[in-house]
Amino acid sequence: MGETPKHTLSSESLGGLRLTKQRQVVYEVLVDEKRDHPTASEVFERAKDKMPSISLATVYNCLETLTQVGAIKQVNLDREASRYCPNLNPHAHFYCTECDGVVDIQLAPEHCAESPWALPAGTQLKEIDVTMKGVCPDCQANSKQN
Amino acid sequence: MGETPKHTLSSESLGGLRLTKQRQVVYEVLVDEKRDHPTASEVFERAKDKMPSISLATVYNCLETLTQVGAIKQVNLDREASRYCPNLNPHAHFYCTECDGVVDIQLAPEHCAESPWALPAGTQLKEIDVTMKGVCPDCQANSKQN
DNA sequence: TTTAGATCAAGAATAATTCTAAAAAAGGAT
DNA sequence: ATCCTTTTTTAGAATTATTCTTGATCTAAA
Numbered sequence: 001m002g003e004t005p006k007h008t009l010s011s012e013s014l015g016g017l018r019l020t021k022q023r024q025v026v027y028e029v030l031v032d033e034k035r036d037h038p039t040a041s042e043v044f045e046r047a048k049d050k051m052p053s054i055s056l057a058t059v060y061n062c063l064e065t066l067t068q069v070g071a072i073k074q075v076n077l078d079r080e081a082s083r084y085c086p087n088l089n090p091h092a093h094f095y096c097t098e099c100d101g102v103v104d105i106q107l108a109p110e111h112c113a114e115s116p117w118a119l120p121a122g123t124q125l126k127e128i129d130v131t132m133k134g135v136c137p138d139c140q141a142n143s144k145q146n
Numbered sequence: 147m148g149e150t151p152k153h154t155l156s157s158e159s160l161g162g163l164r165l166t167k168q169r170q171v172v173y174e175v176l177v178d179e180k181r182d183h184p185t186a187s188e189v190f191e192r193a194k195d196k197m198p199s200i201s202l203a204t205v206y207n208c209l210e211t212l213t214q215v216g217a218i219k220q221v222n223l224d225r226e227a228s229r230y231c232p233n234l235n236p237h238a239h240f241y242c243t244e245c246d247g248v249v250d251i252q253l254a255p256e257h258c259a260e261s262p263w264a265l266p267a268g269t270q271l272k273e274i275d276v277t278m279k280g281v282c283p284d285c286q287a288n289s290k291q292n
Numbered sequence: 293t294t295t296a297g298a299t300c301a302a303g304a305a306t307a308a309t310t311c312t313a314a315a316a317a318a319g320g321a322t
Numbered sequence: 323a324t325c326c327t328t329t330t331t332t333a334g335a336a337t338t339a340t341t342c343t344t345g346a347t348c349t350a351a352a
Binding site: 017018020022023053054055056057058061079 | 334
């Protein structure tokens with residue numbers, strides 16, 4: 001049976017770490033609100049709405065913890081600030097150079113295996129990261145109207 | 147006829163910009179020496195052997211210029227310092243988590259097209275970036291001997 | 293040779309992130 | 323409940339790669 005992630009945190013899903021209010025808030029920001037791959041600072045801004053006393057350092061801590069226990073993913077585009085996303089399915093990211101938006105792109109299972117890549121024999125593959133750049137349909141449409 | 151990059155810089159390949167000693171040195175470091183995807187600081191260290199008076203700021207400038215005219219590629223792995231590589235063929239990068247080495251992986255032509263990716267209709271794809279992480283054959287072999 | 297623009301160099305500035313140290317919170321045992 | 327230990331949070335300092343600034347230098351063309 002395929003496990004469907006419930007997007008709720010528990011002490012178990014945190015690998016025994018404490019399920020603190022701060023960790024919940026940070027996670028909720030990523031899951032509840034627009035899934036727009038916010039940066040740490042953006043998460044911080046949104047988290048303050050739910051918990052005004054939270055600090056940026058804590059947001060960084062929580063994001064790192066959540067990433068390490070595998071509850072969320074850190075998304076790095078070039079050398080920009082890291083973004084975070086709660087989508088745990090294997091997926092790529094498309095970055096629109098017009099609107100700076102990031103959207104998830106479903107990955108085919110074959111892309112996640114070693115087979116299609118010309119890796120040297122004996123390589124142990126742990127992780128594949130696919131990032132695409134271009135113009136999203138919306139920005140494409142808008143630019144034609146000018 | 148397929149253009150084979152000659153790995154020599156000219157005023158033309160620089161898009162009219164000047165072919166200065168500094169730009170040549172920086173480019174030579176990437177082409178001549180071990181193709182190990184050095185960072186800007188590493189390029190700086192090696193460039194000083196050829197031109198002791200060169201400054202780090204200039205190395206950054208040259209690397210940016212060379213990247214912008216398409217003579218080299220900037221390689222970003224997570225949020226680590228950018229690395230640079232003179233391989234202009236479409237290729238992915240494999241990062242070995244044991245030795246921190248980066249090697250080029252030949253990309254199949256189909257990976258560079260839009261077709262195999264589930265992009266929303268109307269998306270204009272400009273660039274694909276594939277990065278893999280794991281253990282390289284050498285480190286794999288070494289770890290078995292312990 | 294003069295001149296305008298390009299490039300370089302050194303150091304200051306920036307920005308994202310990490311580190312540090314002390315305060316607060318959370319469990320567990322008594 | 324109270325004490326004790328460990329975890330977590332917080333605020334600010336520190337770090338690091340990179341970019342910016344400014345004046346000096348170089349270059350190509352007039």
